[in-house]
Amino acid sequence: MPSKKSMLPTNYSAVLSGGAMPTRKKIAFAVAGTLFFALTASSYGAGPATSQVDTTHLAVTDTEVTVGQLHSSTGTMAISETGAIEAERLAISQINAMGGVLGRKIKVIQEDGASDWPTFAEKAKKLLEENRVAAIFGCWTSASRKAVLPVLERDNGLLYYPTFYEGLEQSKNVVYTGQEATQQVFAGLDWVSKTKNAKTFYLIGSDYIWPRTTMKLARKYIETVLHGKVVGEEYAALGSTDFGSTINKIRLKKPDVIYAAVVGGSNVSWFKQMKAAGINGKDHTLLTLSVTEDEAKGIGGENLVGFYSAMKYFQSLNTPRNETFVKEFKVMWGAGAPVGDVTQAAYEGPWIWKAAVEKAGSFDTDKVAKAEESGTISFDAPEGMVYLEPNHHLKTKLRIGEWRTDGQADIVYTSGYIMPNPFPKGY
Amino acid sequence: MGGYSLSDLWSILVMQGFSGLSLFSVLLLMALGLAIIFGQMGVINMAHGEFMTIGAYTIYFFSKITEKYFPGLMPFYFVVAIIAAFSIAFLIGYLVEYVLIRHLYKRPLDTLLATWGLSLIMQQIFRSMFGAREVSATLPNWLMGSWKPTPDIDIPLNGLFVMAMSIVVTLVVVLFLYRSNWGLKVRATTQNRIMAGAVGINTRKIDRITFATGCGIAGIAGACFTTIASTGPTSGSLYIVDTFLVVVFGGSASLFGTVASAFTIAQAQSILTFFMTNAMGKVVTLLAIIIILMMRPEGLFTSKVRK
Secondary structure, X not given: OHHHHHOOHHHHHHHHOOOOOOHHHHHHHHHHHHHHHHHHOOOOOOOOOHHHHOOOOOOEOOOEEEEXXXXXXXXXXXHHHHHHHHHHHHHHHHHHHOOOEOOEEEEEEEEEOOOOHHHHHHHHHHHHHHOOOOOEEEOOOHHHHHHHHHHHHHHOOOEEEOOOEOOOOOOOOEEEOOOEHHHHHXXXXXXXXXXXXXXXXXXXXXXXXXHHHHHHHHHHHHHHOOOOEXXXXXXXXXXXXXXXXXXXXXXXXXXXXXXXXXXXXXXXXXXXXXXXXOOOOOOOEEEEOOOOXXXXXXXXXXXXXXXXXXXXXXXXXXXXXXXXXXXXXXXXXXXOOOOOHHHHHHHHHHHHHHHHHHHHOOOOHHHHHHHHOOOOOEEEEOOEEXXXXXXXXXXXXXXXXXXXXXXXXXXXXXXXOEOOOOOOOOO | OOOOOHHHHHHHXXXXXXXXXXXXXXXXXHHHHHHHHHXXXXXXXXXXXXXXXXXXXXXXXXXXXXXXXXXXXXXXXXXXXXHHHHHHHHHHHHHHHXXXXXXXXXXXXXXXXXXXXXXHHHHHHHHHHHOOOOEOOOOOHHHOOEEOOXXXXXXXXXXXXXXXXXXXXXXXXXXXXHHOHHHHHHHHHHHOHHHHHHOOOOHHHHHHHHHHHHXXXXXXXXXXXXXXXXXXXXXXXXXXXXXXXXXXXXXXXXXXXXXXXXXXXXXXXXXXXXXXXXXXXXXXXXXXXXXXXXXXXXXXXXXXXXX
């Protein structure tokens, strides 16, 4: 579709530098162009020439670079993805306040994946082929990422993906700013088996790829490394709200640790019904992989108190860097907005992209991906320094938080840096 | 089950029995409103779940107001909030019937589409009003925790509460339908609309009140569910399938059928998920329902309506 191409801002400089255009029109364009720059170029446009930083017809002008944001702002997943949208916006506005990327202001085109996986693929295609965005910050569920992946690889786009996930994936076109399963599972299990002297585990998750893969890793680790015993493993249908029988089974088996990865609306029912059945943090140990401050708000602190979450980040993290971040987030999005693990990971996306682009000196996907694989990209994130490893995942720490009644967690354990290992051997 | 003491097994048996009863009352409470609307009027209300969500948000709203302005009244707000949940859902139901449903009585398939659209609109309104994140109402203390008749047995208090509510609501509905003047008119309209109109019953008004009552009961159901499950813009959609299942399985025009069907489904599911995995338990229950419905397409109990 040739008409589409001429509408792109990319070709703006080409228009200015001439071509097969009548002279009068050219002059008119030049005048309009000058006016345009006079109006907008006050703080931007000091970077290298567009022809140098963009050889693949991306939406890059002398003053602006366009990126896409692709999350669900409607549908079931809006509950979870809202925080990510907000954090990415915060990061982008901060980068812009600092002078943008390569002297260019970041402009955002936001699309709604509507909690529907084919829609995600369609919108990714739109962002990459029609809008020619330089990068996409987006997706939350693994299903949406898997739907977007073929589009990314075909159109050679960049995705910055914020959620902790099951691993078993690595693509040149994706940077995973959340933890993959081995980072989230092993250190947490080590901690719980040591501090609680735990021998028996009950695994419960929602019935889809992330909990199933994660629990597979966990079971193997419990049986071979910790020499413990899995006394039950169970998956509840997504959206299931009745846990009465499951809770009774847990009471009968009396595991030392309940290891949980239940998501969405089910998560709320699961914790409320456990509390009602007399299973609480005082005399039971529960370690969950799926409760951040976002979920805690829906579950209610009184139903969570004393239970543990394994995450790389908690809002309560007591460092000056994090306090600044939390304050900035609340100024932008309101005091009631919780900051969870994924929210913080989403905040890292635009910063990592900025660092990679600046290292590459270009917005071209291949050059940015090469810079990302150089092993030299790092970022002073709210969670602490994070390092981008050549396998496109971040080297980070794992933290265990103990929930309080106010929906915040006390960090009771911080691991050392854990190398990302998306393809663990023997699992 | 080797290795477990007799007293262990006994207390599990008691708690398992209770968990089945608790699921039964949840299903019953969800299905009652729909049984009235679908059973008595033949309207397929896909927005039923959203009327439950209205009830849930009402509780959330009241809990926040009480917490902020009248903290001393925390133990009592729930009672007022449930009445409010019924009233608000009733009023919105009344409005919806007037604006939307009454134009579609002769086109049942279009009501399905229209109410589904309505459910999407309502979800977006919830999202705009309360935000996309799930919220949690602060419950009064008497609704939290468990009752321990013996040291090994925990009976959830919120489960007991839902059970009590479903008994009360069912009794009230039965009394209204079978003992009151209004119920007589509703049943007359169901059985023969033209004749009912001919003997001077305002069938349009009856329709409106019946629909609104069904929605109001959904509001109460939603209010009760805040104690055991989630409150978010799309929470209602978690229940809608189970709700239809109960009503269709019970036989759409029979209130007694709804009760029996809720009991059967709940006990089957609860017992099966105890002995199998969660997912398998559901599969077996659904398979059984499909087979029974193939043999008895009209559901467990059918009322004698002249065709």
